[in-house]
Amino acid sequence: MTIDAKKCEDEQIHLLGLIQPIGFLFILDRNQTILAHSDLPENADTEFLTRDILGKKFSDVVTNQWKTLNPELEEALSNMDIQNSLRLTEEVNLGDIPYYGSLYKIDDLFYLEFEIKSQTKFTQNLSFNSHLNTLSRSTDSLWDDVAKIIRQLMPFDRVMIYKFNEDSSGINVAESLADENLKSYLGYNYPEFDIPRQARELYTKNHLRFIADVNVEPHRMRSLNNQPYDLQQVAIRSLSPIHLQYLRNAEFKASLSISILVMGKLWGLVCCQHREPLCIDLQQRNLALTVTHYAAARYQQLLNEKQLQDVEESLQLESKIKESILLKNNVFQELKSFSFDLNEFMQSQGLAILQENEIHTFGKTPARLKITEFVNSLTKLNKEIYLSNHHHEHSIDGVQQSFQAFPGVAYLNIRGPQGFHIVWFRKEIETLKKWAGKPEKPYVFDDKAKANIPSPRTSFNLWMEEVKGTSVKWSYRESIFVERLRDLLQVTLLKKASEISHLNEQLIEMNNALDTYSYTISHDLKNPLSAIKLSGEFLRSKENIPDHLKQRMTSNILDGVETIVNMLDKIHEFSKSSVFKYEPELVRTDKFIDEIIVHSKDRFSGEKTNVVCGDLLPVYGEKTLIYQLFLNIIANAIKYSAKSKNPTVQIESYLENNGVMYIVKDNGIGIEKAELDSIYEIFKRMSNSVGFDGSGVGMAIVKRIVDKLEIKISIQSTVGIGTEIYLYFPNYDDNN
Template sequence: MIFDAQKCEDEKIHLLGLVQPIGFLVIIDREQNILAHSDIPATAQCVYNTTEIVGKRVSDVIVEEWKELNLQLEAALQSIEKQNTLRFSEEIMLGDTAFYISVYGVNDLFHLEFEIKPLYKSAQNLSFNSHLNTLSRSSDTLWQELSRIISELLPYERIMVYKFNEDSSGIVVAETVANEQLERFLGYNYPEFDIPKQARELYSKNHLRFIVDATAKPTTLKTAANREFDLQQVAIRSLSPIHLQYLQNAGFKSSLSISIMVMGKLWGLVCCQHPEALHVDLQQRNLALTATHYAAAHFQHLKNEKRLVYMEDALNLELKIKETILLKNNVYQQLKAYSADLNEFMQSDGFALIQDNDIHIFGSTPPRMHIAAFVDAIRKHKPNIYLSNHHHTDSIEGVKTSFKEFPGIACLPIIGPLGFHLIWFRREIETVKKWAGKPEKNYTFDEKSNSTVPSPRTSFDVWMEQVKGTSAKWTFRESHFIGRLRDLLQETLLKKASEISNLNEQLIEMNNALDTYSYTISHDLKNPLSAIKLSGEFLRSKDNVPDQMRKRMTTNILDGVDTIVNMLDKIHEFSKANVFQYEPELINTDKFIEEIVIHSKERFSANNTTVFCKELLPVCGEKTLVYQLFLNIIGNAIKYSAKADQPFVEIQSYMENNGVIFVIKDNGIGMAKEELDTIYEIFKRMSNSAGFDGSGVGMAIVKRIVDKLGIKISIQSNLGMGTEIHLYFPNHNVVSIQK
């Protein structure tokens, strides 16, 4: 059992304060006060007039003959601040030794990094442009070409291109070895803890890291009050003792790593290894870094090209589906015809389409009953999109049991009353995974710290792992397509739902029109029918009817029949049409209003009601509909005032605003103000109308007529005190009123 174990990923590798003995580091503030420095090699000590330089200004400790160096330093610092230069480097001589000096800013401090220039002659780089041209023409062999080119630029025995996986483990995707006796690691996997999280973060910021000799003792920063400094930008910084031991266990003393950055993220590394100590010239390292960045940019370009092709293919399939489903009512049924296309595009083994109890399958799929159980589980979890590549412990309940042979699942739920599920399946692929050593962490007990600390693994012999229960992974290509398909189908269902809603509204309107038509017939034909009935009964009951009386009665009957015929025609035309067109005519209202009053008094047994008809002006409109309008309003006035102590109805008209206003006023039962808003609803009767004949249709008919003919209506009423209705008839020549 391990107690108080230190985790490798917790090590603060950027704060170790260790520098390789191939140069030295000086850290100064903006006033050029020296805050820290590493051991200064003997070849460079001639620059300073003292060995105790921490806390002093640079100009105070540099000997007179090196004042030119101080002036160069000041110029470099000004250039960095003025131009915001990331790094200023040049070659200088300190005594008899050549150094590369690099000056750069870190927060509010400046680092002066001195690296001894290697004595060996650098390889000629006349062919570097040719290397870049080779990379620009590469596609599938890009990383292998990069490893070959780096091997020509740098004298390491092994060059590997290492790609990070989603779980932060890695795999070697390209390799070049200068020594044929070396073991090959191409295709081998490395565990995540070989390059812990904080190391990956440093690789994302500082794209080149190298160690000359893993066995050499590093120098420690000398600071005031044991102050810590962040050395992540320091090229010659030393590495963690754990990693240095790791290199030695792997059989190497020297290594160099270059970050492969794709879309701003760490995609992988170029890993260079050598069995002996090796100090590679700064210029050669920079060439390798440039080649790696160039390859990464080309890799991104190739990915973008593939994405464009995929996007075009996806768009073509989406358009095919869209053209079909938008023309049909049942989206689910139409999608069945695209099962093969959807299966092929997703590169799946099988496809299922499920709506309620209907399960349509294509290709190789699990049994229908298992699919149904999975859909039930998905409904409980309600994910927008569910993707599974293997049986993780966090998979939704029932996946492993139901889809044992199909660990690759992509499920797209389409939500809504007409919704359904699309599911793609990928079969299990049994693989053998090769590891460069068994992927397990080792720990040892450290007596100094009295704790258990991480220990680098010692074995890199191939270790085989048989992997079961996994499928080919769903990539960005497939997950992106599912997202686009979801938007397309969800939008289509919304449109279909909107169309159905509109159809329902039209159906309701047509039903209302039909109701209005039928109830108008039964309601408004009662007056002329009553007149016909009374005239007919009179003629039948009298044997010797005077000619003048007979003529009057038959005229009433014929007029009533004409009124009924006209009303039937107009009501039918009026009810079925969205646009009611008519030729306006000047209608004399006095005659038919008088008839309406007589017939209404007879119909509602209101002979005691006094009706005052003042000036009745002609109005402009359609004769039959205007007749119906007054029939309902005057009829209601007479009916609901019939039981008053001294019932009366007053009808008058006057000219106003280039039109005619009619006022119908009664002293009937009136209406409560809070009920006026609902007076036009069909079958709506007022709360105080009990004991009066009626069906609640009259005012609904009134509303449809005034809307069709462009007449304005207003109603004022008080409960128990009567009602007053104003009708405004505009004078116009042509009328075409929309619903």
């Protein structure tokens, strides 16, 4: 059989140029030039000066009567440059016939659409608020209520709620019929090609589509140079010939569909069908559209509430598992004790937990060898999560052969040195699927094309399909649990795997800190301890000690204690800076430098010190460490310049080589060049620092911080003139 390659989904339905004969359409450019129009109505002579209007300016071809009858549209046309994307609709009259006139913009073109206004009065408009109240209270009966309300708003013979499946086929989930003699299609399925891809895409852009009479010849668009124009937003656009024939085959002469959009995606359609021609007024269609959008929002609300409940249920089991596995060294062994809970929550018939050569099974599962082969296949594909409820052509290799009786598979891979796999199984359930006609696309021979081309289906009678190789579908509740369980177990395993490494690192850091304490005790702390010892022995061995001497000895003891306390505090601070963990962030130094200046002046009697701050640019690093860095450097600058004749400290920064350079300059005592190389040694004090408070720890802390943050530091100093410290902060990007 020769089959034409053209498919239904290849038809450009938005460019067919067909308009229903219930109105007419103009397409204009910004200058009001008529680029295209449909056939004009017979009474057009009352409003238009001529029927030869292509290429002419709209305002030049309408009568003066148009301008007096339709001032709103006339004003909108005259301000087309500022017209936004909203649709302006006004009631207008052409002769004795009332129309809805609509003006809207698509890209750089303006569409002027006229649709005949219905003279039928609809009493349901008065009950509109009541309908919305009904929907606001609906839960399980939501779509049934929608079908009933839509049919009350618009007198169609059938209104059904059509829900799209994952494979783009559809199912009728709710229905309202005008009489009992009309055949019900509730629960029937429809194949994907009944609503082809480009039709589904169009429903996401134009949310309402209708045809008043499938047997009436549509009007054709006329355009300059036969240029086709996009009619996707045109309300009175006619349907494609294939779709019209589909409706005739279904024995309906009028149809209307409204998009049901949930979270911005096409969830389904409100499908309305009538056995006789039926033109629904624009206002009624808008009411039905509003009801549908309201129902979609209500459905999303119910869905969100259910998903929140699912997450809360998941959290309960997660917390139970987390509390247990965090206290155990072997996550895999501990998880086996939760087999019942995991199986029950996932509503599966069995599960398997695998680690290396060990397999633990619970409930009903395939053979262990088959499970191992399946896990190996998924491991090669680098899959972390895999969920399927039926065997199909895209199933993982070996699934159908390995799990013939278990088409429902949920797989979770926990990576890491002590990683493992969890697989849940659901047994096959054989079902009968109802179709509205056999789901096969028919073809007919086209004499013109000399080939077989797709044709609309002609039968919608019940056709039953026996469905095998399918299990109950994994729900959102179960899929979100698998994802959250993965995160929990993955983090736990990583934590367990890195605990030994982290412990070793911490031991090294602690040993370094202990070395620091040991060094202090064996060297620098000897002097204050000796002073305390001598003073104490003197007080104990002497009697009737004069008050002034007793006061002196007591002061020596207290001064020694204070020295030791201060030094230990500094050592502890230094130790913290060596093990501090950080994440680079943008730090605003101007937020704390002023504070450091004030505190340092108070501490080191620097009230007379003039501190001048220039630009203080933000830098990348860790906020606490950056604060500690500037605290030590600025404090030293203020301290060692406080006794100068005119103490001055300057702090400024500027951009340099995609980074920030900071300079802290003072006119203090300065540093001997020979001592600059040893300035970062802990407890190292400069030879000319006698008479200044300090313990020799500050610059050691500075060195540890700049090394950790990859900050470049350099020092220039002259004894008796002052010191300049340069700090270069690199800029972080995605590669750092």
